[in-house]
Amino acid sequence: MRRWFILPVLLASALVLAAVGAADPGDGKNKGKGHEFSAKGGKLTLQVTTTDHGCSFRPWATDKLSRTYKVRKNEDGSYTVRREDKGTFTTLAGLSPGADPCPTVIRKGKHGTTLLAGVTGKIHGYIQGTVTGGTFNANGKCTAECTNTDFIAGFFTAGAKFTCIQGYAGCRFNFAYTAQKQEKQKLKFHHWVDRGLDGVNETFIGDIANS
Known part of the structure; x- marks a missing residue:
């Protein structure tokens, strides 16, 4: 299990997408498809299967994503790193992502309580921040996850x-999940x-919830 933030109180889905399956390494060298890096940055795209989490770090869905990392070198020597995800999710039986308890998170709108297994939908979003104190290596490699x-x-x-x-601080993210066929999926x-x-x-x- 991996988290976006190392601070234990920051527990939320977009920041704690934990890759539990294998990613498609593309060219066989763990660089991925669309590997277009230079010293100034570029992009890397992988096909990834992850477990998604909601309130209180509860797993609520399995995501299958096209995940793209984009890197841009800034004039001050830092780097802007942006990750973009687009794909589908399939729910696990249990509490919904927005259900109580939900500490440390601001909730807006109405939320439910439980989910049935097998509800499907689409996901898209991004997370973007800044890297300092290191140098980008265009010939680097990533793990399968x-x-x-x-x-x-x-x-780096x-x-x-x-x-x-x-x-x-210094991090922006926005992930949206939509389940189609609302009535059919109850x-x-x-x-x-x-x-x-x-x-x-x-x-x-x-929320994504059956009740």
């Missing part, structure tokens, strides 16, 4: 610090958003 921590370790020199691993709530845009708080909007 290629979590954010793995990516920073694989493509030792000592690199990524704002999205250290806390909310859903009470079919849209959920997990975002952090102010550098201070994480906000959940809505």
Whole structure:
């Protein structure tokens, strides 16, 4: 299990997407499809299966994603790193992502309580922060899972610090989940958003829930 943040009180789905399956390494060298890196940055795309988490770090779905990392060198020597995810989710039976208890997160809109297994939908979103204290290595490699921590370790020199691993400050993220065919899937709530845009708080909007 890996988390976006190392701080134990920051527990939320977008920041704690834990890759439990295998990613498609693309060219057989763990670099992935669309590997277009240079000294100034570029992008890397992988096919990844992950477990998604909601309130209180509860697993609620399995995601199958096209995950793209983009790197851009800034004039001050730092790097902007952005991860973009797009794909599908399939729910696990249990509590919904927005159900109580839900400490440390601001919730807006209505939320449910439970989920049936097998509810499907689509997900898209991004998380973006800044890397300082290290140099980008265009010839680096990522693990098969290629979590954010793995990516920073694989493509930056030792000592690199990524704002999205250290806390909310200097990190922006926004992930949206929508389950289609709401009535057929017996859903009470079919849209959920997990975002952090102010550098201070994480906000959940809505829910994916059968009850």
